[in-house]
Amino acid sequence: MIPKLVAPQWMSDALCAQVDTETFFPEQGESNRVAKRICRRCDVQAECLAYAVKHRMPYGVWGGKSARERLRRSA
Numbered sequence: 001m002i003p004k005l006v007a008p009q010w011m012s013d014a015l016c017a018q019v020d021t022e023t024f025f026p027e028q029g030e031s032n033r034v035a036k037r038i039c040r041r042c043d044v045q046a047e048c049l050a051y052a053v054k055h056r057m058p059y060g061v062w063g064g065k066s067a068r069e070r071l072r073r074s075a
């Protein structure tokens, strides 16, 4: 049996759920400034960043930080 995935409660308040997901996963060389600007206004930024660091999310902007910035934070 495949386990059911349950999204954390904070995700229901995610501001990024209201915009195009691709904004948060820019191609290499593209700016992530728009995503970071949205994150700064998001009520769950701290929870999102903690989640991404804990789960070592390898791509995209989470909690206002790029994957590279999150790696530095967890080192």
Ligand code: SF4
Residues within 6 Å of the ligand: 013, 014, 015, 016, 017, 024, 038, 039, 040, 042, 043, 044, 045, 046, 048, 049, 061, 062, 063, 064
């Ligand atoms: S902090 Fe950014 S990536 Fe995280 S839930 Fe909010 S808008 Fe989405």
